[in-house]
Amino acid sequence: TDKNEQNDGTSKPDISAEPKETKEKVTLYFGDKEAMYLVPEEREVVVGNKKLEEVVIAELIQGPRKADTFQTIPKEAELISVEVVDGVAYVNFNQEFQTKHWGGSAGEAMTLYSITNSLAKLPDIEQVQFLLEGKKQEAILGHADTTEPISPNWSMIKE
Template identity: 45%
Template sequence: MSKFKNRWIKLFLLVVGLGAAAFLLGAYAPIFNQQVENPAGNTPEPLSQGAGEETRELVLYFSDEQAMCLVPEKRQVAVQGDNIGEAVVKELIKGPESHLLQRTLPEETRLLSLSVRQETAYADFSKEIKNSNYAGSAGEIALVYSVVNSLAEVPGITKVQFLVEGKEVETLYGHIDTGSPISPDRKLVKTGTP
């Protein structure tokens, strides 16, 4: 009788053990599958995105160290809806990521608005865009064409009209006519990246 009782106890423990194992396997299966798919656990973190945002690759143009030409810098940015042009200008204001490139817009500059009509982007900047540190001809050329060439990378934009505090300005620093829309100047672009 005791042998029979011992078999039932062993069978009972085996069934309980298998049930517990099945439960744990079910509970930890997603973690197990994730580790099998990515054993090193080195999945890159996705860019933080809000509702309606999509990651876009932007091509931004910054000045080289000598302010002689513009150099493209690619950047992955979360963009809200169709506001690609706004994202471009805001990234230009942030400045380059490469230490080999120079910022082209004063850091304190704000983009007040950007609208596109008939392939012309109307970029309205705060008065800080007229920072005297950029007043030389090389600085003004870098500033203007950094904005124009970068925005011209956006589909549907071929020219840029500069506005300051909602008004057209004949020139920012006296060297380039900004009173009418400006087309990109590809001759200023240095091929290759820093």
């Protein structure tokens, strides 16, 4: 019999193989054309040896695939790190997250909640603490208080 087959005929995983490209289904939230609501977009992503949180942010930076939905994170922004501690994802961006942002309180809300809502759909994440180059900012994008972790805002979602 095949070395991976147990006596009952079921296969057991081959642990000697290279790590598989694990795929996960995630829900990403992008802005609508009025910058009023977030529009969900489901994607199957390859996780590989990265953290799922990192993959979600990378997909958000890449931008939406659906028509009439818009980028919420500047393309130049880079994720330095993301750590999850006690239900809070500490999301650390480079300076470009702030300096390349298009501004405005509506645009800011789209960005903060696009990230927060997308990450809060993952297990173990309830809130997001934004960091810029490792430091908390009073208002990372100019308006909303980002010294404390942000909770998702599900009322912003357009189904």
